[in-house]
Amino acid sequence: MSSDFLPLETLSPIETLEIENGLSLVPRVKLNFTVHPSLPSSATKPIDEWKLKRSLIEFAKTSLSITIPADDLEIRRFKDVKKRKRDDPVAHGSLSIRDLGFLNSKKRNEEESEDLKILGKKFRDWRDTVVEKMDQMEVNLQGEKYRLSVAVPESDDFEGMKKLWEEFYAFANKGYVRGGKQEPDTIVMKGVPSRWVAEPRVSSKPSMLVTHTVFSTFGKIRNLNVTEDDDQDKDADENGGDIISGLHCKIVVQFEKHRDFYNALKVLCGRSLQKQGSRLKADYEVTWAKDGFFRNSRSQARENSRVPAAGRGQHYRNEAPRHEPHLSQFTADDTRRKRFKVRTHPTLFLAMLLVLQSKIS
Known part of the structure; x- marks a missing residue:
């Protein structure tokens, strides 16, 4: 049907x-x-x-x-x-x-x-x-x-998730405010086959453009993020083998309107994803984001932009900046620099001449 x-x-x-x-x-x-x-x-x-x-x-x-x-x-x-x-x-x-x-x-x-x-x-x-x-x-x-x-599963229980976000936004002083009311607007999906949202004949990796096209079905998108997700089935069992990297992806999508988020989450709950021409049915996990994913991402991006270019090398990590080792101020080069500045400073040189003239006189 x-x-x-x-x-x-x-x-x-x-x-x-x-x-x-x-x-x-x-x-x-x-x-x-x-x-x-x-x-x-x-x-x-x-x-x-x-x-x-x-x-x-x-x-x-x-x-x-x-x-x-x-x-x-x-x-x-x-x-x-x-x-x-x-x-x-x-x-x-x-x-x-x-x-x-x-x-x-x-x-x-x-x-x-x-x-x-x-x-x-x-x-x-x-x-x-x-x-x-x-x-x-x-x-x-x-x-x-x-x-x-x-x-x-929790990801199949839409009514349960709805109750959780209503309680969360009723008692938590965070989240996005829509007309004076806090409501969720971001969906997280895990376990989507990467090749199903990839660009054919270009790459097997998930594509931001294709993913945006797919999720535009549900409404106008504000923000979107898609990355490879290798955390699937990490609770390995006796029959489990090695995890092949890049098979699945994680999608985080934020809608402009809460109504679009609501309808999308309701439709995604209790369904499997199927690709035309494939017999495979992907049983993904879907939930709503309460941690302000895109807000945190923007804050991190602004923080990274403040780091000088010299400090954004391959050794830079997302952590508090470390202080450079303290250098002694009494090195030979530093001493010579200070003496040079004192001798060539015109104001100090004039003051010294005045002192010498007063002593001579």
Whole structure:
């Protein structure tokens, strides 16, 4: 179901949004889970990921009436299971439910505005029901018992983030002021494939121009920053390998209006990024910035501009300026300079002549 040229306010949580550069935002429900041992023996034995996958897929089919492909289930074991305490988790992962069409019972042109509210509530209630059924459920893998802790990721919970920024700006004396009211306007996205916002046939690195074009879909942009992000999956596990630098990027975008920020964040929550012609779906992380990223960047730029050119060499770092070693004022060169200044200073020379004449007379 596509939503070409539809206002963001009218987009339902189960609709796909096509944006620039061949990219689409595809709806999905993502759940993070942690696997804890229920038996002492299970705490020290490596968990069988494939058996756990099959168990969760079967549970979704029988208890939730949904089909989850194996590729949408990710399970990772923690390192050094034998050194962990009995209650420590042995694995963690996530599952994505992408087929959400069953939640839509009416066509878009039938009482559209009312349907959006009803559908939004229906979507959230259904998601909460899935979490309730899966949280604390026990899984028996051929005698080894485990317990799951399941939750919606913070970056997928728009209502939760909205509540956080309302509390933050209600009690914090910082941030940007819009007409006497403090409101957020900056979004941070991590885990976006760099090549998807790169300039084709030019570079595989993320492009500021392409990124600006993509995010202009959501409104007028005030500031934008995009950098390579190599912090993905640094909590390595037994199956983890070396991180390939430059695969993902971090995008920070500030909008002119709070309304554009609001709509963009709402649309980005609970969706995956997909590139035309690619089967890969990127499950990025998105949140709102409360640290004044661009304000701090401007302050740092002004601070750097004050540093003399001689001090901005390759050894310069973003830290408090260090004092140069104190040089003695009694060096030979310094002494000669001072004597030279005294002898050639006309006022002092005239004063000395007057003193000598007074003594002679």
